Amino acid sequence: MTTTSLPNRWNLPDLGLGVGLRTQHFRYITEHWPAMDWFEILSENFIDTEGRPLWYLDQIAERYPIVMHGVCLSVGSTDPVDFGFLDKLRTLAGRVKAVWLGDHICWTGVAGINGHDLYPVPYTEEGLRHMISRVRIIQDYLERPLILENPSTYLTFSASSMPEEEFIARLAIEADCALLLDVNNVYVTCRNHDLDPVAYLDAIPYEHVVQVHLAGHTDNGTHCIDTHDGHVIDEVWQLYKRVHDRTGGRATLLEWDANIPKFAVLQREVRKALRFRNGAQAAAKQVAA
Amino acid sequence: MNLRESPRLETLERWMQTVVMHPEGAAAGVRSRPARKLLPEAAVDLENVVLPSRALSSVERLDIYAHMYYARLLEILVEEYPTTRQILGRHEFTHACRRFLERNPSKSRTLNLLSERFPEFLGRSLPRGHRNGLAVDVARIERAMEDVFDARRAEPLTAAEFTGIGAADWQHVRLTLVPALRFLKLRYPANDYMNAVRRGQKPRIPRRRPTTAIVYRRGFQVFRRDQEPAQFRLLKALASGRTLAQAVRANAHGKRVSADRLAATLGAWFREWAAAGLFCGVDHARRPRTR
Numbered sequence: 001m002t003t004t005s006l007p008n009r010w011n012l013p014d015l016g017l018g019v020g021l022r023t024q025h026f027r028y029i030t031e032h033w034p035a036m037d038w039f040e041i042l043s044e045n046f047i048d049t050e051g052r053p054l055w056y057l058d059q060i061a062e063r064y065p066i067v068m069h070g071v072c073l074s075v076g077s078t079d080p081v082d083f084g085f086l087d088k089l090r091t092l093a094g095r096v097k098a099v100w101l102g103d104h105i106c107w108t109g110v111a112g113i114n115g116h117d118l119y120p121v122p123y124t125e126e127g128l129r130h131m132i133s134r135v136r137i138i139q140d141y142l143e144r145p146l147i148l149e150n151p152s153t154y155l156t157f158s159a160s161s162m163p164e165e166e167f168i169a170r171l172a173i174e175a176d177c178a179l180l181l182d183v184n185n186v187y188v189t190c191r192n193h194d195l196d197p198v199a200y201l202d203a204i205p206y207e208h209v210v211q212v213h214l215a216g217h218t219d220n221g222t223h224c225i226d227t228h229d230g231h232v233i234d235e236v237w238q239l240y241k242r243v244h245d246r247t248g249g250r251a252t253l254l255e256w257d258a259n260i261p262k263f264a265v266l267q268r269e270v271r272k273a274l275r276f277r278n279g280a281q282a283a284a285k286q287v288a289a
Numbered sequence: 290m291n292l293r294e295s296p297r298l299e300t301l302e303r304w305m306q307t308v309v310m311h312p313e314g315a316a317a318g319v320r321s322r323p324a325r326k327l328l329p330e331a332a333v334d335l336e337n338v339v340l341p342s343r344a345l346s347s348v349e350r351l352d353i354y355a356h357m358y359y360a361r362l363l364e365i366l367v368e369e370y371p372t373t374r375q376i377l378g379r380h381e382f383t384h385a386c387r388r389f390l391e392r393n394p395s396k397s398r399t400l401n402l403l404s405e406r407f408p409e410f411l412g413r414s415l416p417r418g419h420r421n422g423l424a425v426d427v428a429r430i431e432r433a434m435e436d437v438f439d440a441r442r443a444e445p446l447t448a449a450e451f452t453g454i455g456a457a458d459w460q461h462v463r464l465t466l467v468p469a470l471r472f473l474k475l476r477y478p479a480n481d482y483m484n485a486v487r488r489g490q491k492p493r494i495p496r497r498r499p500t501t502a503i504v505y506r507r508g509f510q511v512f513r514r515d516q517e518p519a520q521f522r523l524l525k526a527l528a529s530g531r532t533l534a535q536a537v538r539a540n541a542h543g544k545r546v547s548a549d550r551l552a553a554t555l556g557a558w559f560r561e562w563a564a565a566g567l568f569c570g571v572d573h574a575r576r577p578r579t580r
Contacts (some may be wrong), residue, residue, distance in 0.1 A: 044398055044399045044400070045399075047398070047399050048397075048399050048401050048402075048439065049399075049401060049438075049439035050439065050440065050441045050442045051438045051439050051440070051506070051509060052438075052509035055509060072398040072399070076302075077302065078298055078299035078302055082398065085398050107302055109306065109395075110299070110302040110303055110306055111303060111306070112396055113306065113310075113394045113395065113396060114394070114395040114396060114397060114398065115306060115309065115310065115358055115394075115395075116358075116361060116362065116395060116400060117309075117354060117357055117358055117361065119302070119305060119306075119309075119354065122298065122301055124298070126297070126298050127298055130298055154350055154353040154354065155339050155340070155347075155350035155351060155353070155354070156339070156340045156342075156350075157301065157338065157339060157340070158336065158337055158338055158339065158340050159296065159301065159338075192342060193342060194342065194343055221344075222344035222345055222349075223342070223344060223345055223350075223353065225353070
């Protein structure tokens with residue numbers, strides 16, 4: 001496939017290669033200031049706290065670009081939008097000068113309860129209208145595009161009337177929000193639902209994609225779980241290459257949240273993306289010439 | 290199922306949440322009365338609501354979420370209450386956590402407050418006995434440690450700021466205590482017990498003996514220490530906004546203490562509190578005017 005250089009519609013930058021900022025690496029990072037293009041934080045870990053994590057984050061944000069990625073915005077929930085939480089997100093974004101902020105295409109709870117998990121939305125017209133309306137409200141309030149990630153899903157509602165990728169594409173276009181394309185989640189979801197990941201990727205509107213996630217998962221044979229506890233498998237790297245060929249370069253982040261290794265392991269793992277990024281850039285230059 | 294028959298989004302979300310948060314798993318969740326009330330057809334034919342995959346049945350797919358719900362939150366409670374868990378044992382602790390989560394689901398966007406009511410829950414639900422009494426007290430200390438970890442920052446008074454308080458002013462000033470400070474009246478010597486565990490010892494369950502302790506953060510490190518009852522009462526009185534003179538009077542309970550002895554005791558306590566960084570402000574504003 002020929003590499004295409006396709007800017008995203010907000011001209012948000014390709015930040016290069018980053019990793020998720022985790023407690024285990026705070027000290028190493030602030031003592032060694034290792035080579036890393038950027039960091040992504042889990043927004044909720046730095047809200048309602050003024051302890052040591054925030055102190056480390058303040059220092060790290062002085063030296064590296066920070067992106068905020070949340071897990072509890074619950075965009076798909078039928079509960080009212082929590083504007084107080086949006087205020088907290090906005091305050092944190094200002095504090096760390098977040099390049100962008102986002103969450104997931106999911107809901108995390110209803111009736112005032114939070115399950116702290118990414119629950120799947122039924123892919124119905126009602127579900128789509130609901131999410132579009134919520135995304136618009138949140139974006140208007142935050143005065144910035146919301147970057148929403150495709151989650152790993154483990155079930156399909158019988159009520160769903162469209163495939164996940166169509167739901168996501170229509171959400172991005174009609175709500176005019178940005179996408180964080182997690183290629184590991186694409187792999188996991190497609191394995192769990194017997195879908196074709198290439199067809200999934202081909203349906204994505206890439207002008208809306210501003211960021212890509214990479215991660216490891218656990219293959220239980222009957223199904224895969226998005227555990228973020230190991231290396232990125234070859235099949236996922238091939239999906240990453242495909243996304244890269246379609247975009248010409250998007251901010252790329254490695255997630256590793258369980259059995260967290262030394263920082264150097266993360267550096268080596270995320271740098272594997274260079275073989276596709278450099279190859280793609282070289283190919284793009286050749287096409288341009 | 291066609292679109293016309295589809296449950297409304299809100300119903301579907303409430304149903305799924307009810308099912309995956311059921312303490313006995315998704316199958317029991319689907320059969321539960323609240324779930325049947327929301328979606329009766331799911332109890333009759335679950336595939337009408339959740340499709341099976343090639344390898345998993347509908348209920349097995351729901352069980353993935355049900356398992357992850359408890360696994361994730363239990364992991365947090367295990368991390369926050371290591372000594373409570375050591376006292377109760379893994380099995381009993383896990384059982385208590387599951388019952389707690391069943392009755393107290395998270396209502397916060399962050400997980401900081403998840404276990405806010407866990408010590409109180411243990412106090413209500415565990416049978417009486419020295420072991421369980423100690424576990425409740427240790428849980429209160431461990432919860433306080435979480436609270437002060439996240440509490441608002443405040444710079445402690447410097448030595449110069451302390452010495453800047455004139456001798457004549459001391460009894461009239463109001464001292465502000467740092468937000469990262471908690472007061473605990475305990476029924477057992479729980480702090481001693483935790484210290485012994487931390488040293489790698491295997492202490493016996495102590496008999497009931499009331500103790501008073503504070504938990505606080507100095508910089509970004511969390512500390513806990515016992516306080517003598519009078520010392521505890523005085524610090525708490527200062528935290529409530531009383532002047533030193535008022536706090537000492539309230540603490541004296543009519544007892545007569547010699548001025549020298551009082552000065553020596555207060556001096557030692559204040560040195561200890563100042564070294565711990567417990568004070569962050571001095572308010573001279575309400576000093577009575579002299580005529």
